[in-house]
Structure formats: C-alpha cells, structure tokens
Amino acid sequence: MAERLLSVEGLRVEFKTRDGIAKVIDNLSISLDTGETLGIVGESGCGKSMTALSIMGLVPIPPGRIAGGRILLDGEDLLQANEQRMREVRGNEISMIFQEPMTSLNPVYSIGNQIAETARLHEGLSRADAMARALEMLQAVGIPAAEKRIHEYPHQMSGGMRQRVMIAMALACKPRVLIADEPTTALDVTVQAQIFDLLNDLKEKTGTAIIMITHDMGAIAEMAQRVVVMYAGRIIEQAGVTQILTDPRHPYTQGLIRCVPHLTRNPTVERPPLLEIPGVVPALSQLGSGCAFAPRCPYADAKCRAEMPPSRAVDSGHDVACWLTEREAAA
C-alpha cells in the first residue's frame, strides 16, 4: 500500500433547519491512499456530496457547521487551515467535478478561458502559457479538434463534452486528489463508459487518487478499489470492492445491490421479483438514537431501534456497523 494521502477522521457536519439541527454527517472517517479510487455509495440525501464539500472546505456556513473532526491532507488539518490556504488547496491539490455538467460551467466564458484560469491562478502562468496548458488538457481528455473547441462556450457542447471539460479543468494543475461527485449520472451509458475509461486512464498516468461518488453499484464495481456505503450521514459498511459485491454484510448494502435489476448476458425466462427496501430515508433532523436503518430493516429488533451500532471489522479491511453482525459474531 502506498502512503496515506488524505484521511477524514470523525467528521461531523450539522445544518440548521427549521425543524431543528440536522446531523448531515455524523462521525465519518475515511482514508485515501495515493493512486487509489475510493467509492462512496448511498441513497439520495445520505450525505455523499456533503462529505466531498467538507473536504473542499465548501460547506455553506451558515446554515451549515462543521461540528467536529479532522480532515488531514498529508498530515495538514484542512479544517484548521485559513481561507487563503484553502484556496491554494482547491483546484490545485484537491479538485472536484460535479454531477451536472450542464450547469457547472460558467455560460459566459469560453471553455479555454475557464480551464486556463485555474492554471493562471495556481501556477501563475502567463495568459498564453495558460491557454497552451488548457489546450493540452483538452487533448488529454480526448476532445476532438481541441484547437478549435478551446474557444467555444459551454452551451455549444454536448453533456459528455462538458464533463470532459470539467475533468480537464479539475486536472489542469495535476491535483493529488480528484473528487468526482456523480460525474456521469446525467449522461448516457455510452458516454458514461467513455468518461470512466478516461478517468481510469488519467489515474494511471498521473497517479491522482479519486473519490468517486455514485449511487450505482455497477459504476462502483467498474471504478473503485474500495467502497464506503453511507446511510443517513453515517458509514454503515466499508470494504474492498469485491468484498462488498460478493459478501455484503449490512442489510442495507445487501438491499442496495439486490434491488437493482442488473444487466446480465444470460437472462433466464424466469424473472423473480426484485428485493425491495421499503420506506424512504428518514429526515435527518428526526433521527432517533438507534440505527438509522432500523425502521426499514427486516431484521431490526428493539436493540437496533434503541442503540446505534458501532463499526466493527468483520474481515480484513471490511468494517460494518450493524447489530446483526455483532449477533453473528457472538453466536
């Protein structure tokens, strides 16, 4: 294993809402090594994006608040860094690409201009050098006729192209960490495949570590080495990608994998009904003291509803937070 690049320890993020304090992220710890891709999965609203924004130092404050924890980049606690330092970090050491390529680019500036801006900002390049860098990046992300397209505006490009521009922009300063927040949700599968290939390629070439956020287990399988499963702001399971896919321990993880009709090359005539996870994610401000998944869990008992399960290693590099595994272990 390579050396530890980024680690988040005991992160807590709270939001003030009209219904009270919402613990959007509760005691979250993850770590990322150089050259590694970490996947984060979970249902909508479970805090995936908020984790990413916390690392970027972009949690909107107020109404948000970092209630505790540390985010260490090479041992430097980013939560203690001042704004000036954070600006140096963003786009330079840690970059991020977003879900909506349609709206994430400024419509009034040419894409070349927007890519070059990062390079000028962090590396102090001259305008011409920065544009040259932008061109280089556009070529690197596989945009055809890059010399021409560098002067185009976002609205002149398709979604896939824009996402490539976003990637070019994020990688312009060769960051050590790239956070990709559902980068392909808005794209067609064929384009999604291109983007995944591109990210894998670039990772190979530059060694950039990637945090890949998604709700699609297939995408995780395709991209990540390690997976973190989140539910209602907490990590409920964490393991290597094969372990998660073949041996999910948490009922929620199991559900997440089995409730999706996976494409198979050998379909049978029989089509058993899909597994369902009943109900919806609870409102974060109304979480009780117990396991957040208990209300939807077919195996939940009184203890589950009353007490929060701690995270426990069930295997090497496989942690689960569920009373069920406790029981199994005890049994």
Next chain:
Amino acid sequence: MTDSDNTQSRQIDEMPETPVEHPFRQFVTMYMRNYAAVAGLLVFVVIVAAALLAPVILNVDPFEMVDVPLLPPGESGHLFGTDNLGRDMLVSIIYGARVTMAVGGAAAAITLIIGLSIGAMAGYYRGWVDEVLMRITEFFQVLPPLLLAMVLVALFSPTLETVAIAIGVVSWTGVARLARAEFMRLRELDFVKAARSIGGRDRRIIWLVILPNALPPLIVNAALTVGIAILFEAALSFLGLSDPNVMSWGKLIGDNRDYLLDAPWTVTIPGVAIFLTVLAMSLIGDGLNDAFNPKLRER
C-alpha cells in the same frame, strides 16, 4: 410472483404521521410570517374600509368649501388642513381613496384581463398565434405608456372610465409576457399532458389546469399592477388629465401643486396617501410571493 412479495410491496407506508396542513392554511402561515406584508395588508384593509365607508364616516361632499383655503393641518378642526379652495383635506383624502382605489382596481383588472388572455393564448397555442400576439405585444411595448395614455385620455376626454381604460390599455404587456412564459413552461409539464391524456379539452386545460398553476406569479403581479395603476392615475391627474367630477389623490396633488412652497401639506398628504397605498401593494406582493414560494424565503 408469490403472495408474500405482493404484500411486501403493498405494505409500504412511508407517510410520516404529521398532521396534514391544508395548503391554504400553510399559505396563510407563510404570509403571516412576513411582518412587512402583514403591515401592508393592514394598510390596504384600512384604505379599502375608508373607501367603502366614506359616506358613513364623513357625510360631507368632498367638493364642499368648508373653511378658509390653505389652513395648515390641525387648524380649526381640520386634521389635514384645507386645500386651495377651502375644502377639508381629510374628507378629500377619504373620498379620494374611493376613486383612487376604484381607478387603480379597474385599471389593474383591465390590465390583467387583456394581459392574461393574450399571454395565455400565445403561450398555450404557440406557433403563429404566439407570433401574432407577441408582435402586438411588442408594438404596445415600444410606445411610451404614459404618452400613449395621455393621448388616449385626451382623445376620449378625461373621465374615470377613460382613465382606467387608458391605463389598462397601456400596461398589459408585462402581464402578457409573464402569463405567456408561465403557460409555455406549464404546458410542457407532464401533468398537463396527463390532463389531455385523460380526455381534457383545450378550454379545460387552459383555464382549469394551467391557469391555477400560473396564478401565483400573476397574483403577485396583480398586487403590483394595482400599485402601478394608482401611480399612473396620479401621473395623469398631475398632468391635468383627470375627471374633474370626482376627488382622487392624484387630482389633489395636481390641483395643489402650485401651492407646493406655501402649503406643502396640500401636496404632501395626498402624496403620502399614494405612497402608502402603493407601498402596501408592493409589500402585499412580496408577502404573496413568499407565501407562494416558501422555498425562496428559507435563504
């Protein structure tokens, strides 16, 4: 498919058992949260009450010359003083409220009716209907509204009706654009398609399906339109184009403008009345806007 699967899929009951708040109640709650809007509503209610009850409160002809001209407020029992003809300003203001509100209301109604009809047709039918109606709208947009209103009032001689109609005729374009945009947006939404797929006719879809959903911005706009119409009436009166048979606030200012330096209250008091009314209308508009879009307020 087994039975147990079916039951599993049907037992789902994720509704939190929170008391169900009626949208209207929620609307009222949201509105009441905006204190300025509540104040605006109060002012509005007071003015409308004064207008409706004018003959009951004060059974005096507002044109009656009751005292020495240009008495300052408070003197000889005239709370607001007297105007240049020795008429009681308080009476004039109260009776003026009737006319001002009537003209403002009527003009706003005309504005909304024209604007809404044109906007709705253009937005719903699109194509050449839209093209034609929008050209007409553009046409009315390039003519300076006050100038056009002046010409219209001059053409048909200044009476309450002509003033209200003229104001309506020159100010509907904004409403039309707004209504058109809303109709264009809404007609693309799936529930409108759904309404057609369950056999709704065009008329039903325009007026019963789309319109209620297009109303919030239009209602907000209506509150502002009343305010703008009142300002318009004031401007026309100020320029001398008003009905001399009735007392309106704008007319009071126009009539007394020559006394600006010696009897500033004759101009200031009706000015404040107009100001407060229009202010109330904009506050109400703001409040309605907040109440219709609770999300906006959270920011």
Next chain:
Amino acid sequence: MQFLTVVARRFLYAFLLLLAVIVFNFVLLYLVPGDIAETIAGESGGASAELMAEIRRSYGLDQPFHVQLLTYVGKVLQGDLGSSYYFNAPVLDLILGRLGPTLLLVVTALLLAIFAGTLFGVIAAQRPNGIFSHFITILALIGFSAPVFWTAFLLIILFVSILQIMPLSGLAEPLSETGTWKWYLDVAHHLFLPVVSLSSIYLAQYSRLARASMMDILGSDYIRTARAKGLGQRMIIYKHALRNAVIPVITIAGLQFSHIFSGAVVIETVFSWPGLGTLAFESILRGDTPTIMGILFFSAFVVIVFNLLTDLAYRIIDPRIRLSNTA
C-alpha cells in the same frame, strides 16, 4: 454571417414595427375631435369660417381618410413628419431640437440606474441579511411606491427652496455661451435633480433585481465550480457572477426603456426641461396633432433603437445568445 442575418431580421422587424406605429398614430389622432383649423382659430382668438376652410384645405384635411393616411405614411418614410400647427415649423426639426436634452436626461438616468443599481445589488447580495441589504430592500420599496413627480417635489423643496444649492429648471442658464466647459458644468448642475428624480425608481428596482439575481447566481453550480477551483471571493463576484447577474438587469432595462421615456414626460414638465416630454405634454394640450404624431413615432423609434442596442449588449455579454441563431 449568421450574425448578419439575425441583425437583418431585427432591422426588418424594427421597420415593420415602426410602420405599424405610424399607421396606429395616424388612426388614433385622426379620431381626435376637432382639427387644426379649430386649433389655429383657438390660438389666435377666433377665425372666420372661410379662414378655417382655407386652413383645412391648405393642410389637406379635406381629403378622404385613406388619402390622408397614405400621404402621411409616405411623407414619414421620407423623413417628413409634417409641420407643427403651433410652431409653424417642421416637426422633425422641433423633435431633433428637443431630442438631445431628452436623451441626455433619459440615458444619464438609465445608466445611473443600471450601474449604481447593479453595484448596490451586488454588494447587498453578499450579505443577504446585512444592513445594506435591508437598506436596498427598503430603498427599492420606497423608490417603487413614490410617484415620480412627488419625489421631484420633495427634492425641489429640499435642494432648491431650503438649501438653495440646485437650479430649479431648464437645461442651463440662458445667454451663457454654449460649448465651454463652464456650460457643460452648468448643464450637469441643471441635470442633477431631474436625473436623480427620474432614476430613483429604476435605481431601486435594479438594485433589488441585481440582488436577487446575484443571490441566485451565487448559489449556482458554476459558482461552486469556481470556488472549487480555488478562486477568491472577489474574482468570483466580479468575474464569474457579475456578468451573469447583469443580464436580467439589462433585460428589464430594455423592456422598461419606454417607461423611462414616459417618466421623462413628467419629470421634464416638473423641471421645465426642454425635451420631448414637455413638447409632448404641451402639444397634447394644444392639440398640435402633427407634433404629437411625430413624438409618438419618434419615441417608438428611440425605443426600438434602444432595444436593438440592448440586444447588442446582450450578444456581447451572453455568448448563448450571441452564438445562437434564434432570438
């Protein structure tokens, strides 16, 4: 190339619009009771029936409607707006003589409103709950609610009557030599109150609009992107957000130009500003039909030209419109 066809289309529309304005004006004013002969008679304290018939003949008023209309349209298209009954001078000359002061007033007021309004709004948007932000909200409400002439009166009472630091009326002191820097200063001095009164409404509205659109934009995805790149607050506001926030302000300013023009009628009357507004007002009172028609036509013309300019400004600011073929 594409840009040219768009421009050509805009011009064609503008032309047709103007044609419609001409016809509309004529029809409208044709309906006005009374005619020029009565006006002349009225102005001069009476005239004989023969004289009035003679006047009617000499102004072509004895012709049937369609002949008069066609004659009028034809003449207007040749730049001949007819001749004022009252001033006994070509309407075009009258209007051109008044256009300068009106444009000076309107454009200054508009630019002030747009620039100061946007600036205020942008500052306010950065602290949506700060004092300045509330101040902008209140200012906007006041600006919108006060009748423009009333604001002007209050300003007159304060600056002219009490403080006595502002001139009351006119464009400049007469008899002063035009063109010198002193004259320009004098004009600026005279311009102050009318501009402030006229722009007050719009300044308030635009700051509110800019504040709202700025707040919207600050929450948008591409601003998040800019932050993620490591840009500082100032760059984000003034490079990435401002240009987008100005777009709705310009849209509204374009749509409202004819309203500002209207406001000028009132303001010019209050301040005896020698512009088109006073000319229009007086011409209506005089029943000077050719002049009123000319002014209506000309204001439509100015509004259309201004809209073309707005369009151009748009295309410069917003590449989405610049590079699209519709709109």
Next chain:
Amino acid sequence: LSEPKQGGTLTFIYRIIAGHFNPAIASGTPTGIPGTQLFAALLRYDDQWRPQPYLAKSWSISDDGLSVTVNLRENAKFHDGHPITSEDVAFSIETIKANHPFKTMYAPVTKVTTPDKLTAIIHLSAPHPAIELAMSSQLGVVIPKHIYGEGDIRKNPRNSQDIVGSGPFKLKEFKPGEYIIMERFDDFFLKGRPYLDFIVFKKMAESTSRIIALETGKADITAFASDPQELTRLKKSKHLTLTPEGYSAIGPLNWLAFNTARKPFDDKRVRQAIGYALDKELLIKILYAGFAQRATGPIHPGSAFYSADVNLYDYDLDRAKALLDAAGLNPDADGIRFKTTLNFIPGGATWKRWSEITKAQLKKIGIDVTLKASSDFRSWIKTVAGHDFDMTLDSVFNWGDPVIGVHRTYQSSNIREGVPWHNTQQFRNADVDAVMMKAGLEINLDKRKALYADMQKMVVEEAPVIYINASPYHTIYNNERVGNPPIDSIWGTSSPMDNVYIK
C-alpha cells in the same frame, strides 16, 4: 428716481412661449409680448387711452371719418437696414386684414394708398372708432414687405426665425419652447433707445418655478400673473412690485356662458337664477385671493366705456330658487331640479377650480352639474364653438375697443358654428344688435359711452353670460433692477419696452 441707464439684460419669464412672433397673423399675448418688441406699430398708447406717435410721426383722421393719413418717420429702418416705407404699411394692413383673426379690426378698410414713400392713406367704408387702437401695439405692427410679401405668410418660416422686424429689439436666438433672446437694435428710429442691451424671454410653465425665479432675483419681470398663491406670496417680497396696471386694453373678462339655444337655458329666468346663485365675491376671494376686480357686464371695468349701472346679481339663493320655481323647474325627491353639464376652457388650474366651485354652488339650488374637462384646447373649441354644450367657463378679451372685442360675442349676425368666441351663446336680441350697430359707427366719445351703457344694461339683464371678474392680471417686477417698468401704457407688456432700463 434714478436716471435711465444704457445696457443690461432684462429677464422676462412667462408661462408659455409662442410658436412664432408675427402679430400680423395672430392674436394672443405670447405672440404679442415679444412681437411688439420685434415689430413697431404705427402708434402707441399711454395709460390714459391717448394715442401717441410711434412709427408714425403724425397722423390725422378726416372729418367724415372715412380716411386716415399717416406720416412715417424718415429715419425708420428694418433690422436688415431696409428703410420702412408706406409700401410696407399698406402691405402690413392688407396682411392683417386678410389673416388676423380679429376681422372687425380692419373690416371697414377698403384700401391703403401710398402717395409717397413716407405717407400712407387708409380708406374706410364707414367711420371706424377703433381705427387708432387697431394701429397700435400688437394689433397694428408694420412688417417688411420684402420678407413676407411672397407666398402664404402663415407658413413663412421667418415668422419665428431670422425675423426682420421694425421694433426696438431684434431676434438673436429662439429656442422653441424654451427661450427667446432679443438684442438691442442699434438703428432704432427713436434716438438713444432702447436702453436695454438684451431681453431674455424665458418660458417657465410651473408657477413654483416662477415664484422661485422672481424671489431669488433670477428673473426680473413677469406679466399676466394671476395665480392667487403667486400673487399672495410674491407680494410679501420687498424687492418685487405687483401692479394690475397695463391691462386695460386687453380687457380680459372671466365669465360663465350659456348655450341659450338649449333647454333650459333658453329661459332667461334660469340664466338669471344661476346669476344669483353664484357667490361671485367668494369666487374672487378664493380663486384670486381678492386680487381680482369684479366684472359686471360685457365691458372690462378698465375700459373707458365701462358702466357699472347694471344688475349686479348679488348672491341670493332664495331669489334664485324662486326664479327656477317660476320657470317650472321644481326639485325632485333628491332636491335636484335638473341635470346639466359645465365645460371649461383648458389650460391653467384656475378654470378647473372655478368649475368645481360652480358645481358646488349650483348644487345648493338643486342643479346637478357634471363637469366636462377638455384635455386640449381644440376639443373645448370643438364642443363650444360647435354649440354642443350647456354652460362653459372661459375668458374673453375686450381688445381695447368694444368694436373689436365685444360686439363679436353678442351680435346675432355673428352666430357661426365652429368658430370660437363668435357668439357661441347664440344670443339673439334685436335691441342689443341695434344699439351695438349704432355705437360702432359713432365717433363722438360721450355719445358712444352712453350707447354702450345701454348695451351693458340690456345684455346683463338678458344674462346670456354671467360675468364674474376681470382677470386679475398683474405685472410683477424686481423694483431694485427694473426702471420704467412697461406699465405706462394701456397695452402694458404688449407695448414696446424701449423705455425700460436696468438700474
């Protein structure tokens, strides 16, 4: 009193500025005030109705009253240097006769002969007592034939720009609707005149603006001021003098006129009842802050022909009601006897106020009046001259001699639909017609006065019009700056200001 001084600029403010300044083809003070500075008339008048030489060195009227011989000054020149000749005089009189709205003014003139360059003889078809007045001030200006002789004079651009006049001042700059700058004419035919270098004639429509301009010394003089608040306030300024002098020739009367051809105003009793119902003193007090003079009949109180021996219609509601009862107009359940409408002449807030007061006062005797505002002048003219009205408020000028300004509004032969101030009341009374006819031909002043006294009594009794007041026109000037203010003539500011100087 200081001696007149050469030089200086007089700033004259006025509510309107005319479109052109050729008094030969238009009446009205906006044309007349600058017009009389730019163009000289043959005669001028002092403040006692006595004609004085001006461009005419001397003149004489033949004994039969059928010709007037005018001798011009030798040294008189137009602004472009052309000498002023009898040709120009003949041309001017013909032009005025053909174009000026006051048809009676030169109606008797048959021709003008020019025996030599400096002599002109005006031939009349009948004796014309008003002929001297018609040769003065803005009525009888002399205009250059070489400028205006060609084409339709009404469309001549030089009525407003590049004016070549004959008066003491020449046009320097005219900005339509804004200001006129007039400059001393160095070759003026009166030696050493005018005193002023410049007159700036500036438009100020707003009363407030005028008040401030006068109070702060930015303006020196204004004329035809009648707004009560303006007068009341400016009277308090020490450096300002207010004077009603100088308006007797104009003779402005404010009145309420009836359409006597319409029911119920065809009944004299109804008209009289309204006469009694109007509180004229109150009107004057409220509308004019007491500055206005009561008008009692068709002739202005400042006129030599004025007679106060008429029914004054003193305020008497009982009498008014009795007259209406007698006319068979009884009140209904709401106390309303009949409904009618009142038009009023547009322009100026006073008229509107007046109409509102009238409405309130007539309500007291059971007449329900709806006010009809006309947004512009011509819709009012259309209504009134078209005989499509019940009652109207307006102002009519006597224009010096009754023949010019008074006869036109009562003569039954002068009822002409479509023409304003041509007996739009449609008043027909043979006796009044006869006495006016006689007075118009009478040269003897005392006999004329007696005839007009009769006429006034008869008209007032018939009440086609209820007379309220003489317009309270005032000239207001800065007494610290203005010497010899233009009030020493019956024509006031419509007389040449060659005497005015800046102290």
Next chain:
Amino acid sequence: MSDDDDILLDVAHLKVYFRLPRKNIFAKASRVHAVDDVSFQIKRGTTLGIVGESGSGKTTTAMAVMRLTPITSGAMRLGDTDLAALEGEDLRHARTRMQIIFQDPYSSLNPRVRAGAIVREPMDLMNIGDPADREGRVADLFRKVGLRPEQQALFPHQFSGGQRQRIGVARALATQPELVVCDEPVSALDVAIQAQILNLLRSLQDEFGLTYLFISHDLGVVQYMCDEIAVMYLGQIVEYADRISLFTEPLHPYTWALLSAVPSADPATRARADRIRLQGDPPSPIDLPPGCRFSSRCPFAEARCVQETPPLRSIRPGHAVACHLVSDDGVPPQRRS
C-alpha cells in the same frame, strides 16, 4: 409477431418531425427527425421495451402513440381502432383505452389537485362507471397501488417521490386501459425505490392483463421488465428482438456497444474482451448523416454504410436488425472481426 388477433398496438411507419424556428425568414425551415419510420407491434398482455440514448426519440414515440404530439405520417392501430385517424371527441373517447405513466413524479401531478381527485378525474372526464361508485373505485385503486385510501385528501407535495409515482400509476389505471405507456417510470427515483415501482408494475400487469409500452434507457430495467425490446438510435429502430435473443445474441453493433457500456457489478462481464467503446456523442437529429445513422460512430462502418440506409430485416423469427454488416444467417460484425 404472428397471431394477429393477439396484437393490441400496431404501429407502422410512424414519423414525427418537429419544425424548428427558422433562422431567418428566407431560410429553409429545418426539422428534427425525432421519430423516423418506426414500426412495431405489441401483443396483448405483454411488454414492449424501447431503449436508446437520450434524444433517440423514445418519448416522442410514446407521445405519438398517446396522440399527445402531432404525428407527421404513419399508421397506428389500437385493437381495431385506427388510432392515427381519430380526431376530436372520438379521440377523447379512445383515450380511455390507453394511459401513460410519466418519468417525473414531481411534474406529472397537478400540484393544486388532491391525490384522490387526480385519480378520480379521468373517470369523471371520460364518464366511466356510475358516479356513485367512483368513490369506491378510487379507494380501491389506492389500495391496489399500495397507498392508504385516507391519503386521498393529501396534495401531491405531501407525498414522497415513490408514492407520487404510485398515484401516477393509479391515475393511469383509473380508466381501465388496455395499453399503458410507461415513459421511464423509475429513472427519477432512488435506486431503493425503483424496485418497489417495478414490482408494482409487474404485479398489476398480471392482475389486470395490461399491455405495456415500456420506455427506458436503463438496459437492466428493460431486461427485467420487457418481453420484446426495440433499440432506437436517432429516431429509428436498429434492432428488435425478444428479451432472450437480444441480450444473448445482440446483432447490431450499437446494441452491442450499449450492452458493453453498462457498468456491471459482475466481474465476469467486466472482464469480457469483446466489449466495445463508442467514440463521441450521437449526431444531431437535425442534420442527419446519409446512410446508416450509426455509421459515424460505428467501429465497423464500411463505405456502404455511409451511402445506403440499411432496412430493418428479419434475421430469424422475432429478431430483426437494421445493419448491412449482419450476415443473413445472423452473424454480427463484432463476432467476425
């Protein structure tokens, strides 16, 4: 595709073009070829799936079938009714027989109408059943789709996304339709909720014998839901087959590419060497390339592909493909090279 009596919906040569605003008044009006010569049939009680990338014309096909968008040409029969020819009141009445479930559970319900009324409305408008019974039927439908009948009084915004989609299903079933068009009914829902709706749709199909036209871009979902599948590309059907053949023996290179692009949780699939990657995005449906529309992205394209438009040919019963390169005995190009 044999037994004619069994066919509920028969669409032949359907074309839907949208006219775009002209660039200038002299320019030729350009058109979007949203659906260009599409034919398919659905047997009663079965599900036909349409898959394809964004903009390939799936929704437009659905809307055309529902007669919610004007069709340019083509024939459509619903049972023995000529659907394409209906107008006015006749069309209104025919609508009882076909209903639609929309993609977006938020915009497809009128926010101002209560849930109960939304479901009841179609019965009122189309005059279905005895008005007195309608109340009961609405309650019934609510139970059927997994909602509590007392939730009828709520407004749409008071429901979660999944519940809203259930209301949409109930509304569609209110007229007792034969055909239900589902336009991406789960793609806006959370993964965990998708399963609930998919299961519901299948159980309702069994219960009422419904026929579905099921649209999705998610191959997994289509594979799970459909009996027959049409793959669309740029307004045309490029491959048409029953469920098993399509996934086991895809013939068209585009289908192949689509299948290989889907990220898979199955390591075996991921490791397959025959995956192909497409370059670029689909071209604009306005300026269509000549010949095969897929030729610009097809890794196997030959000269002929750019010149000639391949027809949709039947390779074997129940399996048709529009590709020059598929041999008549059903060997796809990807297998050969």
